[in-house]
Structures are given as structure tokens and as C-alpha cells.
Amino acid sequence: MKSDYKGIWVFAEQENGKLHQTVLELLAKSKELQKHNGEKITAVLLGADVAALADTLFAYGADAVLLAESEALREYSARPYQKVLTELAEKYKPSIILYGATPLGRDLAPRMMVALDTGLTADAIDLGFDEDGVFYQTTPGYGGKILAHIVILERRPQMATVHPQICEPLEPVNGAKGELLVENLAVEGDAEYEVLETLPAEKSGESLTEAKVVVAGGRGVKNEDDLTMLRELAELLGGQIASSRPLVDNGMLPHDRQIGQSGTTVTPQLMFNIAISGSVQYQLGMQKAKCIVAINQSEDAPIYDIAHIGAVVDYKKLIPALIAEIKARRQ
């Protein structure tokens, strides 16, 4: 019975004893949900030697922490985590389970969907209760021109992976206390899966997330020559080159250059958006930039909804002129 399920669960993703930032964001979001349904917020913490993280979870808004520790859970692997979380969910019957839409969360949550025979919304950018009191998850659809409310009407728990950085963590209340539930479950490591080593990623340039200036090009950038022009502007401004999804899809730039929901989130001082329409998915990755410049020949492109400076013009005419102007001023 649907009504047997109560409680908001946040999967407290941790690696090497460090909580993932999205966990704190999900706790803040859960507080909003709690205002509507009044249900207890439980952070579910799996790992080995991680009990000390419970205080952090209380400080950031968890009413309870459900702790399952085992050597087999020290390092994440899908099947042991699935097994333990399934047993816990079947025992406690939460109505909602939220996971960060991180590589780990997106590896685990689909298996939980199958194990619990319920629904899972992917990469939600918002959560709430609608006018009918139904819990919804918002996802952009169809090229970012529309948003959709996805709902899981009949089955429980209602689950979602939630996009990072869609809300701010609460101010921590140091010394806050809550209910600590310790579960001793028998679980074995996965003999058929092994992490051999972890290396820092090779990057095609400096990390985008740290960049002070970002010059991003979109579908209107048709060839290497056009791209070279953008690279020159980026270099001149001491910035990084980036793009919307089409240039990554067509192989002109590697995926670590993609801004947006399925790419990177950037927060530069200065953000050039060149021949980019400004889809919902794209805006998610750059809307917090300080100064947003849009260059797009179509005046009703949605990028102008958030741009501080706009130039309705063919960028192939404006960018060379701008490069020349900057060079001239620097002489």
C-alpha cells in the first residue's frame, strides 16, 4: 500500500570518507519537501569507518542517519551497495529516495529502480509537490524548449537522481543532533568486480570550472577556421574555449569542453556565447556567470533572456573586429 511508505531518504554518497557536495544540496531540497509532506528526512550512509560523517549530515538538516558499515562497502561497487540499500528500503519503506546525479549515483540508482520495482527520474533539475499534492521531478525535454513534470503515481519509493548545484546547502547548525540508526547487515564484496586503480584525468586543457573567462561556440560554428577564431579570442582574454553540445556531438571538441546539464557547470567572470541559442540544458551550465555576452544573429534566441550584453549580428563579422580592437588597445 502506497500509504505504508513514509520518509524522505537522501543517499549520502561518500568516497574515501568524504561526502559528495550534492548530498548537502539534497538535504536542503528535502527540507523544502518536508514543509509539504511533513515526513522525516533520513540520510542513508553506506561505507566503512564513516560514522563520523553523521554529525555533518545532522548539521546540514538530516533528522536521522541510517548507517550501514562493512568492509565490503568501503569502496563503492554496484552490487553490494544495491543489496544493502534494497534491504534497508524494504525494511523502512521510505516514500522518496534522492540520489545525486553523479557518476556513482547514476551507476547505482538504475539498479535500485529494478531491485525495488519502482520509477526513477533521471537528472531532475527541480523537485516539488504540484497543486494536486503529487510529488514531481522537473526535467527538460526536446531540445530544451520545454520542461516536463515527471511523476511516479502508484509505486513507492518515488526515486530521482538530482542534478548537482540546483540548490544551495543550508547553513550548518553545528552540534545539531538527530537519531542515529545503526544497521548490521551481512554483505560480501563483489568477487566479480574490482577497481584496479584511480588516476587523475588527462585534460584537453585547463579545467573549465576554474576559468575566469570562457568563450563558448555553438552550432553556428561550422568548421575549424571558425573555431580557430574563437580560440584566438579566448587566448587573447586569457580564457578557455568551450561549447554547447552540437560541437561535441560532431567531434569538433572533446566532451570536457561541453557546458550544460550533460556537461560542465561554469561560473566565470566573463562568458561569451557565440552562435548558441541558449537551450534550458545549456543555460543550466552557465547561468551563474557574472557578465554574459551573447552574439547571435537571431534576436529572439533565448540566450538574450539572460544576457547582459547582446549583439544581434553574424559573429564572423564581429569577432575579427573585436580581436583587432583588443589588440589595438593593448599596443
Added chain:
Amino acid sequence: MKILVFVKQVPDTDDVQLDPKTGNLRRDGVKSMMNPMDANAIEAALQLKEKHGGSVVVVTMGLPMATEVQKKALGMGCDEAFLLSDRPFGGADTLATSYTLAKAAEKIGDFDLLLFGRLATDGDTAQTGPAVAAQLGIPQISLASSIEVRDGWVYCDRDLGDRVQRVRAKLPAVVTVNGGINKPRYATPINIMRAQKKPRTTWTAADLGCDMTKIGTPGSPSSTKKVFEPEKRNTDTQYLTGSPDEMAKALADLLEAEHLL
């Protein structure tokens, strides 16, 4: 080695139109194509076959027109194709999709490796691969940027953004591949023609022995309740005017004033 590759047909554009009345996708007039990362999965499978022998089988759930992507897959070098097509499969979310694909994998039988794209460009949930692994109770490696098989194990690098994790899983296993893992070969028109002779089979829900409550709309816990346009936010955009040269000067002035040059 028997490798199953799961291939989805997707719209050939991000610019899909919505029917304002029904809120449904307008499919007429929209061209479709093979999901790009599925071509990477096929390429990975073909390279493994070249090295270790065996066969590569493609599996697609979709409308009858999805045979087009299957012909392309066979033209690239896959050996056999299965299309799961039946009215009751329609309206599937990823739970129902994973159930149906897993039923097909079981019916095909004695597979060693199941390959998926990391995500499909339309639904973009990236849930199907791991969900099929869970349906079959086997291990998975998501986000693979390399793949090798040795002594009954599959070895991959997983691209986690800031880190690369090298992992291995015992066969049979599911692997979902990134777009960067390889450069898919081209299916030439000649090869697509020649591939016409390769075996293609269509299966219905009854052929797969599906529990009808687990497929299509009845088997899908999640649904879309409402679609709407994003709210317009109004920033006061300062528009540059004049010739490109005048615009460039004005822009440089503005950036200089903000100490951004």
C-alpha cells in the same frame, strides 16, 4: 565470444516539435538515426570480435522503421539483428525498457558481453544499461572510455570527469561506452546492400514470453504529468548597435569598464 549490442533509434535533431494540444512528440517529418554512442558500442564490439573471434548481435526495441538502424549496424559488420517491436512495448520508461531488453538477451542466450551507449540523445537518462545489468543480476561498468577482454574478464577505464578509474568485471557483464572510446567505422552503401542477406528477426511480447504487466505503459512507474515552457527571466540586456566595428569598440569599452579586458 558472443557480444550483444543494444542500439536505439533516435530523432536526427534536437529540434523536435511538440504537439501543443496533446503535449506529445510530433514524429511526422522528423528523420531518425542511430543513437551516436551506440555506433561507438558497435565499433567496440567489432574490434573485440576481430581480436577474439565470435559474433556481434544487435538488439533494438522500437517501431518497425527501426530496421533502418539495424541495416546500418549489419552494414558496419554485425552478424545478426533482433528487433523487438510490438504495440504493447510502447510508452516504456527505463524500467519497462530494461525488462524487455533483458528478456531478449535471455532468449538469445549464452552471451558474454552486453554493450550499451552511455546515453541516448533523446531520453538521455543513461539508465538503461545499468538497469539491464540489474535485471540479469550481472556486474556492470558504466562510462567506459576503453575496453579489453582477457581471461574471462572485461577491463575498462571509466571516465569520471576529474578522474579515470581502471576497473575489471567478470563476464558476462554490461558495459556502457562513452562517445570518445573509438571512431566508429562507416557503413558503406555497398556493405549495407551486402548485409541484406544477414539474418534479421522481429520478436513480439509473446515471442519473448513477457509478463504483460511489466512492459510498455503498464510496466512503467514513471510518466509525464505536464509539459510547459520555461519561465522567461528578464535581464536588461544592453544591445550593441551599429556596424561590426562600432559594436566591437562598444563591447571593448564595456569590458574595459568592468575590468574584464
